[in-house]
Amino acid sequence: MLYRIVVFIALFASSPAIAQKPFSEGSLLFKVSLESPERKPIKGTYTFSFKGGEERKDLKLDNGFQDVILMNTQTGAVYSLQNQNSKKYAIELIMSEMKKRQEKYSGFEIIGETELPGKVAGYTAYKAQLKYKDGTLMDVVYTKDWYPEQAVYFERFPGAKFMPLGFSYRDENNIVMRFDAAKLEAGPIDNAIFRIPADYKMISNTEYKQMSR
Numbered sequence: 001m002l003y004r005i006v007v008f009i010a011l012f013a014s015s016p017a018i019a020q021k022p023f024s025e026g027s028l029l030f031k032v033s034l035e036s037p038e039r040k041p042i043k044g045t046y047t048f049s050f051k052g053g054e055e056r057k058d059l060k061l062d063n064g065f066q067d068v069i070l071m072n073t074q075t076g077a078v079y080s081l082q083n084q085n086s087k088k089y090a091i092e093l094i095m096s097e098m099k100k101r102q103e104k105y106s107g108f109e110i111i112g113e114t115e116l117p118g119k120v121a122g123y124t125a126y127k128a129q130l131k132y133k134d135g136t137l138m139d140v141v142y143t144k145d146w147y148p149e150q151a152v153y154f155e156r157f158p159g160a161k162f163m164p165l166g167f168s169y170r171d172e173n174n175i176v177m178r179f180d181a182a183k184l185e186a187g188p189i190d191n192a193i194f195r196i197p198a199d200y201k202m203i204s205n206t207e208y209k210q211m212s213r
Helices: 002-019 095-105 205-211
Strands: 021-023 025-035 042-051 054-061 066-072 077-084 087-094 109-120 123-131 137-143 146-148 163-170 176-186 201-203
Touching: 021 025, 025 054, 077 095, 087 095, 087 205, 109 137, 123 163, 146 163, 201 205
Parallel strands: 021 146, 087 201
Antiparallel strands: 025 042, 025 176, 042 054, 054 066, 066 077, 077 087, 109 123, 123 137, 137 163, 163 176
8 A cells, every 4th residue: 555655646746747848849939029228129029940959040020130040959050041231141150159158047946936827828837037056037937838859949048847938138238138928839840941041151150250340
C-alpha cells in the first residue's frame, strides 16, 4: 500500500512537467509598440516562426520599417534580411555573440507568479516577475503549456520553461518595446520561409561592419 501511495504522489507531482511540451513547430504573433520620450509610439507586429531548430522573426512597423532574422541552430547560421536604399542584403550575424548577450539573462528567478483570470492568445496564462542575476526585475506574462525548443530563441528568457505572451523592456537607446501575444499556434510551417531569398545579396559580418562605418 505504501508503495502505491508513493507512486501515486510521484505521478501527480510530475504531471505538470509531462504536460509541458517544447514548441518545435508553429508561430507566435505579437502586437508590438515602440515608445520613446521624444516620439509618439510606433506600432506593428512581430511574428516568430519555428520549425525543427530553425527560427524566423519578422518585425513589421507601421512606419514601413521591416526586419527579418533567420536562425538555424543546427548549423549556427544567422542572417538579418534588410532592404537598404532599394538594395536587398542578407547580413551574417554571429551566433556566439547572440549567446554571449544572453548570459546576463540566464539563471533568472520567477517570483510572485499568479494565474490570470482569462485566456491570453487562447492559453491559460500566468503573470510574474523575473529577477535576473544583477537584481533587475522584468514583468512577464506566459503560458506553461509550451516552452521554447532552443534557449537562444528569446534573448531575455534563456532556458525558460514557458512561452512568453507579454513583456516589455527598455533598450540601450531608451526605447521601450512592448510585446502582447495575439496568437500562439502549433502546426506545420513551410520550409521555404527559412531560406534566404534569391534576390538578396549575402554579406559577411565583417563586410557589414565595414559598410556601417
